[in-house]
Amino acid sequence: MKTIKISLLLLLFSNLFINAQFDKEEKKYNQVETIKEEYQFLKQSPDNIVVIDNVYGSIDVEGYNGKTIKIEVVKKVAADTKQDVAEGMQEIGVKSARKGDAVYIYMDSPYSKFDLETGNFEHHEFNFGSRRNYKHRKKRTYKYRLDFKVKVPKNVSIDIKAINKGNITVDNVQGKLLIVHNVNGAIDMTNVAGQTDVNALNKDINITYAKNPTKESWFKSLNGDINVLFKGGLDAKISYKTMNGSFYTNFDVERTTPRVTKTKKNSKKGVKYKLYKNRNFKIGSGKVPFHFDQLNGDAIVKK
Template sequence: MKKLIIPILSGVVLSCTNAPAQDLKFTETIKKEFVVSPSSVLAVYNIDGFIKVEGYDGNKVLIEVEKTISGKSNEIVEEGKQEFKLEFEQKADSLIAYIIEPFDSRPNRNRDRWNKNEYRKIQYRYNLNYTIKVPKSMNLVVSTINNGDISVVDVSGFMKVNNINGKITVKNAHKANEIRTINGDVNINYTTVPPDNAQYYTLNGNLNIVYPTNFSADCEFKTFQGDFYTDFEDVEKLPARVTKTISETDKGTTHKLSKGSIIRIGSGGKNLKFETFNGNIYIKKS
């Protein structure tokens, strides 16, 4: 396997810790099924626990959730049982599973409440472990934060997968186009060439991506303490590309320039982005 050493950009290390395990627990299993269009989107916004998704030849989304409420006393556990609420919301083109109480787990739903310091400290803890079956062509948006990995098997649709403290594994992917975690490895194998502008990121971990033997793309790499390896033979290093990012804040407009190394595999064409801080990048052929 070839090794190409890539100069890299620095970043900020983010680490999350978990409170000790509690003594008293209440556990129940929730089962749901929904008839969906094969091309619709399933979104799962978890906080604590794993997510496992498997594609199958059917027209239903089958969801099984193992819910655990824990605390230091029976009173605290009972409070959690009464207050905690998991919501399932279905529309014509989407199905969403999220926490609605004690706060909304959907992205950007609680920013104003955090800014106004309107959150009280809850004493109980909760954990949701999802096991899901979906139509193979379904699109996915799934995320979790603590105490769980994310795995997706045999799903050919587009997917956005986010984790914080756990790894991500995608098997037999077709259109996996945005895969990100902070503390963990990213492991993906594609059965077809991925879509243009697919992105892969981990802060503390390795990127392990397997492509078909006919893979051809321009791959932009950024890493700080790591190397790039590939067993593809037709590899060419291209001139670095400078990109400009513009963001608006309450202090004004910020312009940021970033520079990554570009490796052309095969005849190029599609643009893919790979980034890690503490870890290596492995691009392999199946």
């Protein structure tokens, strides 16, 4: 296996870390409910996309040959009193919306907000610093999680995001676009295809492609490894950035001239310029740009 070892000195680094863990203590009472729903697109289109947002819990997505989106969500609520469990069961749920080519499926709670116009999902829990957050100043007295199992048409695009206490798996989805982000869980994708944007902040990313991406793609992890199994005949222009990791591959590679980006910044002392330079090389003809961005993990690219 050929090894390209890369070490970069980062001049500036800012780490935004979301810490929203469950309480460690066991709760006396708990309740479980299974939610099952089916959805259809407003219209069938090559641009159809399924968007899923979750906060506490896992998301498992499987592509199949049907046209219907099928979800099964296991909702779990635990608390020290039956009253608090009942409150959690009432407040936490799942909602959906449709617009254009998209179906949106998202966690619903008093702390969540979904904007159909933009498609944005926001979750602000215990944000006491917000002047507009008066009704949520009472601390939540129950724990909860939603574990999603979703079947989608095989050739749709996906945009999936999770935050805490769960991994994301994607199997047999081969649409135009694969967006998968997880903050505190791992990402595992098998038999997939499409332009890719993956980001696992603190865990590993594992991807096995059925077809290599033909458009620019991004692979990011702050503290995890990135393992990607491509098909043979890969034509990729690799840009790799890391502080403490290495890049490994068994493809034949050729170093290329680094791309330098110049950023202009005005200050009291005049105009300053920053130069950002990543290590660059190509596999095959170097046709498709792939960006690997890590801090502490290794990237392993194999065929």
